[in-house]
Amino acid sequence: MQYYYGNQMPLRLLDEAEFWKHQEAEHTEVIREALNGLEPEYVQALKEWEQALTETHQQVVSYVETVNRMGYTFEELQEQVTELIKYCLDESLKFIDLCREIEANSAAAKDNPFAKTLLNHIIRESEYFVGIARIILYGHTPA
Template sequence: MQFYYGQQMPLRILDEAEFWKHQEEEHTVVIRELVSELEPEFVDALKKWEQALAETNQQVVRFIESVVRSGYQISDQLHQQVMQLVAYCLQQSESFIALCQQIKTHSAAVSSNHTAKVVLVHIIRESEYFIGIAQALLSSGQ
C-alpha cells in the first residue's frame, strides 16, 4: 500500500482492513470445507472466528461510512478511533494466524492432507501481509 493518499489515508487503510477481514472470514470457511475430517475443536474455533471476523468487518464498514459522511474532514477523535481499530484488526490477524498455525501443527486431518497444509501457509501469508500494512501505518503515525 502506498502512503501518498494524504487526507484519504484513513479511508485507504479502512478499505484494506475491510478487504482483509472479509478474506480472513472466508478463510475460516475454506479451511473447514477443505479439511472434511477436521477435528471438532478446530471446526468450533473456526466458526467462532468466522463470526468475530464478520463483526470486525462490519465495524470497519461503519467507520468507512463515518469517514465518508464527514466529507473526509476527519477529526482528531475519529482519526484516533480509526488508528485504534487498525491496531485491533492487526492483533486479531495475529491471533487468527496463531489458530491457523495450531491447526497446521496439531491437526491429524491436516497432517495427512498436503493441499490443506499449502492452503494454510497461503492463508497465513495473506494475514501477515495485512499485518505489515497495518504496522507500517501505525508506525508512521498517519
C-alpha cells in the same frame, strides 16, 4: 500500499482493513470446507472466528460509511482509526496462531500436503495484512 492519499488516508487505511477482515472471515469457511475430517473443536473455533472477523469487518465498514457521509478529517478520526487498526492487527495475529495450531495439531492437516499448502497460503495472506497494519501504525515493520 500507496501513501499519497492525503486527506483521504483514513479511507485508504480502512479500505485495507475492510478487505483483509473480509478475506480472513472467508478463509475460516475455506478451511472448514477443504479439510475433510477436521476435528470438531477446530470447526467450532473457525465458526467463532468467522463471526468475530465478520463483526470486525462490519465495524470497519461502519467507519468507512461515517467518513464518507460525515466528511470527517483525518485529525478527527486519527485516534479512532488507529485503535481500530491495532485491534485488526491483533486479531489477525491470533487468527494466524489458530491456523498454525490447526496445521501442527489437526490430524486432517498434519500429513496432508494440500492442507499445509492451503493453511500456509492463508497464513501468508494474513501476514501481509499484519505487515500493512504495522506500517500504518509504526511507520515500519518491526523485526
